[in-house]
Amino acid sequence: MRKLLVVFAVLLAFTVFAEEVIKIGAIFPLTGPAAATGVKIKYAVEVAQEIINGEHPEIELLLGKSAGLPNLNGAKIQFVFADHQANPELAMAEAERLIRNEGVVALIGCYHSSATKPASQVAEKYGIPFIAGSSSSAALTERGLQWFFRIAPHDGMETVFFFEYLKYLNQKYNANVKKVAVVYIDNEYGVHAAQMVKEKIKDYQADGFSIVADVKYPAGATNVDIEVQKIKGAKPDAIFHASYIGDMTMFVKKYKEFNVVPKVVLSYCGGYQDPQFVINLGKDADYFAGPNATTSALFKKMAILAKINEMYKAKSGVDIDGPTLEDFASAIVIAEAINLAGSTDPQKVLNVLKTGTFMAPYFVSGRIKFGPDGQNIYSASVMTQILDGIYEAVWPEQYQTKEPVPQFPDWNKR
């Protein structure tokens, strides 16, 4: 009995004198089919935690300078990780658990839009903020939720980005890109992207753009021969692709076989951005382009990015990539919001998130601000093009690491 009292006293002492720790839930696919990606995101979030909690004056972030959150007496942030295994039900359950049992004051996650959806619904129910970094489904910000925020651009913004880039090519290089073909996989991702193209192109008709082919193909297709034959027949100047790595690779091989030579190929977040793309296709991957939140080519142009990458690479062994950077951003932003609010009170943090502008010098766009629907109004992406096997940043100009090649060469001239 006496022993028990002593233990109890010691524990009490710990809780009373312990430093204040602010817990934030982080739900990602740490095991299961997307584990490779989920684990990398975990490393990035851990890097964010280190920057926030430690003194890193060399990293010019608001919270880098001092240890912990300055407005809360140096309170430390602890990201509590949970694994959803690419299972939406699990994501939902973990969100509940983190809020009720762990007492987290906010949530970030989940990479998979299908997991982000239910998890953020739980956050909404409990009235705590949820920031999604990399989940890109447009539907997420169309739900009318109050507590949900998202950093990555959605496909509507990407589509505008595509058209602006084409305009740039036309203006600067006389590329004369007018006819657009949309090629997309038959699922929510592809279909929604295609819808966005049809919607946004209306604003660009004055610039001469038109859709000459709409090619939807089934998931798991055994071949894309017919699709490519149709595309070839339409003779597009630009092809917009919403495809994953497997189908994208097949398309590229078929383009080569059938000698389809468009001027530009732009890809939504999917196969093009997958590192397997260059591995699978070698030289044939060159000249394809698409948006990315970051690329290793930018490290030499953006010092802060390089420093963050250094810390990240030390943990993961690889350079940081776009989606991972977006989730890193979500970790930084939520901590900054709590700090600016001067409290963990959800309503106060919410107000900061809704009204504030957050500096994001690691993004090409430089900042993050959330619109009324929770969507980051600044597109975090930079247009990249694969040149000599490297994702070079080609637009906007001030972040160019190489000039874009506005026209595909013939296949046999690579």
Place this chain on the structure above:
Amino acid sequence: MMFLQVVLTGVLVGSVYSLVAVGLTLVWGLMDIINFAHGDMMMISMYTVFWLYTLLKFDPFVSLPISAGITALLGIVIYKLVIKRVVNAPGLMALLATFGLSLFIRNFAQFLWTPNYRFVGESILSGKRILIADIVIGLPQLIAALGSILMTLLIALFIKRTKTGKAIQATAQSRDIAELMGVNTEKVYAVTFALSGICVGVAGTLLSGIFPVYPEAGAMYGLLAFVIVALGGFGNIWGAFYAGILIGLTEALGGFYLGTQFKYALAFLIYLLVLQFRPKGLFGW
């Protein structure tokens, strides 16, 4: 010209479908077993080719005998461990057993090799093509089709002409009688499963380089094989062959003229229509 190109695509793609279907129809016709894991055996052969290529730099053609051998063995193992127990059980049992087997193989492949999409990068055929007027014939596709046709022919000859082939024929018609004729029907079953494995092993190898290698790679081929077998008549090798070409053409022509998103829906539609009017399949059984 476009039409010819589309038809050609249909025939080339359909030939490979045929080979996969032939493997399935052999087993279905002989043992009345619906092997849901058929497509997944093909996936295993694709991974075999991929790893031999990545680790030992083997060209897929060099790997052909090895990957076919491995899937043949896999067929025998599947027969002995799973199929044997459900051969005489009510129909649903066999379905459930092979369905479960399919899930197991896919998940195991994902566990071992991750769900990432791989490609066999460079083989002696990759990137090459034949140009006749305006028509493009990819060499990998052509060889895949020719190889599939050759393999189908070999299987048909084997069944018709060899002693084992006759034993298979007899067992297919009556297991009891075959036993009374001194045929070791247990061995016949195992051999047939091995043949089924060889079919998908060869098909998978021929497809490597054209098709991504990932745990679900066999899914669509397996599914189409069911349709083709039903169309061609269970156990009917040439039926499966022609039906495969038919499905390939349906996919190509339907996809091109009606819409690529309907490619497979059309194939299934044809299947439903044929079953309405000729339930035993186009060529009976």
Place this chain on the structure above:
Amino acid sequence: MPRPLLEVQNLTMKFGSLVANDDVSFVVNEGEIVSLIGPNGAGKTTLFNCISGFYKPFSGKVIFDGKDITGKSTHQITSMGLTRTFQIVKPLKDMTVKENVLTGAFLHANSKREAENLTDQVLRMTHLWDKKDMLAGSLTIADKKRLEVARMLATKPKMIMLDEAMAGLNKTEIKEAMELCVNLNKNGMTLLIVEHVMEAIMPISNRVVVLNAGRKIAEGSPQQIINNEEVIKAYLGERYYAKSRQINGGI
């Protein structure tokens, strides 16, 4: 000195709690024609199935040509020289008559040529030669039964078991079948025949074994069996037997 070719020793076969064969024992000597009779449901076909490897007996032994074949698979038993026909004919319908027989010939033949020769021989012996290229499914019942026998013979058996082979045949066909049995037997074949057509088998059998309700109730020469009380009771029922005794001025 008669040598036992087939020995059934204390064979019992159960399906759950239903006992189909109860401790049955008998012997068929080399060169004999033995008939196995009994009312429907006596367990005759079950016994055949146990002997020929289609069922594994619950207990007991089956010894053929000195070797224990209990529980062996059918194809092994066939290759050792023991085979059977079925009550319901099962031709391989989609093959020709010749192909049907050829399947069996392959068992012991060393080459295709040898198998074909054997097939031709057998076809002639069973009067199926002219029909050799017909599809087996299109034959008459009588011819289908001939085909069963032909297929069997192609496997070069030492002993054959016929399961109600004469059912459905007319008088002429029955006579032919009897002749065939006798001829085969003259050439050294041992036969075990299950039959209901008594006039056909009694004249040609060396011995008769009688089963009733799973048990062997009698064994002896045809003459002995006809007059056996138990046998008559089994076929005609207790009451009728009693009545017939009364009428004959029995008790």
